[in-house]
Amino acid sequence: MSSAPNGLPRYPIVQGPMAGGVSCPPLVAAVCEAGGLGYLAGGYKTADGMYQEIKQTRGLTRRPFGVNIFMPQTGYVDPAAVETYRGQLAGEAGWYEVSLAAEDTVGNCDDGYEAKLAILLEDPVPEVSFTFGTPAPDVLARLRGAGTRTVVTVTSVEEARSAQAAGADAVCVQGVEAGGHQGTHRDDPETDGTAGVGLLALVAQVREAVALPITAAGGLMRGAQIAAVLAAGADSAQLGTAFLACPESGAHPMHKKALTDLMFPHTELTRAFTGRPARGLVNRFVREHGPYAPAAYPQVHHMTAGLRKAAAAAGDPQGMSLWAGQGHRLARALPAGELVEVLAAELAGAQNALNALQMRRTS
Secondary structure: OOOOOOEEEEEEHHHHHHHOOOOOOHHHHHHHHOOOOEEEEEEOOHHHHHHHHHHHHHHHOOOEEEEEEEEEOOOOOHHHHHHHHHHHHHHHHHOOOOOOOHOOOOOOOOOOOHHHHHHHHHHOOEEEEEEEEOOOOHHHHHHHHHOOEEEEEEHHHHHHHHHHOOOOEEEEEEOOOOEOOOOOOOOHHOOOOOOOOOHHHHHHHHHHHOOOOOOOOOOOOOOOHHHHHHHHHOOOOEEEEHHHOOOOOOHHHHHHHHOOOOOOEEEEEEEOOOOOEEEEOOOOHHHHHHHOOOOOHHHHHHHHHHEEEEEOOOOHHOOOOEEEOOOOHHHOOOHHHHHHHHHHHHHHHHHHHHHHHHHHHHH
């Protein structure tokens, strides 16, 4: 049995959307078939590329699944800072024998947002989540009218209130522990280096601030951690890094191996690869270029695309963007369906242990 009688996923387990080919249809379908909610990542894809993956996923499962898309980027980017960073990366380009993206190829800041919305409205999926901002109220209303549940990624109480006011159906509360991009609605370079809010504290704060259902995300790798965020007020838990290591994942083999490699014991938030804070394993590229990377997303992302591709082709993890949450050392290379079942069993065990403890204290 993989779904509840009401058609919802059997378990409160969401496979987080991971851009760059990681959240591929086989991974999403395997999670859905096992009773979780799988998510495709629409970010960085063309609208047609996203739609092709939706059709592939439908061919692999009849269970509900979601699609994540990025909000358009409207903040000012200093062209001079981008060019300075291009000079910083010149040595990398020479080493990997690639060209850095020319300025006229890095101006697309909307990630095909309108075209993707049009597809999702014309041929709806069960759930759509948004990263880097809150859509306009009319967009959320149109999706709801099409039968789609809408989720907005938030990193603060203020962002959660904004999502509720706009009419979102739920929020995905992302703690600072999360791998990949921080889904902040406003990228403020002045906050770089300051401590973000941890997941448990943030879930509790958001729970008291809004009435929306909460999906908790950030550093979750075990069922006991899922139990903790549910106890803190979440309705479900989203795991990305935990599923990155699965054989169905589209992540590069070196990326999967690096999660538990003793050469990569730490993660940090860096702008080095994309121009926006994103958590990944600390490698040579992050150490050498992170301190100099400007707040220039998605310009830096496009600029470094050739470098990242060349490093992956060479099997060089020191030049790859190895996105990972703080719990990466707990990664398990299990088939996705098996991982869902293991997490669900761990969750049940943790909840039973808490209930037993409570009974002993009250008896």
